[in-house]
Amino acid sequence: MEELKKDNYTKEEVEELINGIISNYNTKIEDFTSKLDEANTKLGDLDKQKETIEKLNKSNLESSIKVEILKNGLSEDMFDLVADSKDLETATNKINKLLDIKKKTDIDNGYKPKEHTAQQTAYSEAEKKGDVAGMLKSKMSKLFK
Template sequence: MEDVKNEQIEQETQQQEEQTDTSPESVEESQSDSKQKRKTKVDKEKESLKETVKQLQEQLAQLQSEKEAAEQEKQKQLSEKEQSLFKKEVGLELRAAGLSEFADFFSHFTTIEEVQSAIKNFNQLLNQKVMANSFVPASHKQTNAYDEAAKKGDVGKMLQAKLSGLFK
């Protein structure tokens, strides 16, 4: 009876060994299968991560372009405000100098200092023209020695006045 039991135990162990098959060949096959399974799992994770990275890079690029566009818009608005402020300053300078009707002549300047210098020069020219074209009444003419002598009819003094003008 013991023999039969021993035989049954041996058969069962053989069957178990066949099922688990721990031979070096079967171990290598099972290891390579598990390596392939791990490799495919890792590859899938890599692909998933690559896709995530790609999406994040696209979002980053989009955000950067939106930021640049916003900065350009802000810069444009700032430039427009600076130009508007400069025009107002020029207008105030011209009003202070009494030249607001000549604003078109001062529109090409880029700094207030240039405008102030141009206003100063323009005022000087304007004052020169005003003095040259000012009214001189005919009854208040300046009289010279020749005219006085001519009125009196003194020919000697008339000649003397003319000759003194030559020798000065």
């Protein structure tokens, strides 16, 4: 900025001083505006990077959950039951509960022999009735198979 050295200035000199000041401020405003636009662009890039990182973290968690499911011998169809977990530890706890349920189901649906119980039932029924002949018949039928 120019220093004022005279006591009196002509109209043209004052206009020249004011135009210089306005030009100087306009240059500073343009510089500030360009820096502001650049900062806004960087913020937009940061938001995109943050979004990308969140997607990658979610994908990584999903992959880790699928690995845990498969490692524990569960079907990948069960992924939906644990997909809402916020972290791997929560998912692992849910997977362990699913394993417990699966074990109980496997036991309930396991092999239960019926032929032995049928023979024992025939003998037991004859015994309840006091039918000695029926009891002997049940026992003897095993010998002649």
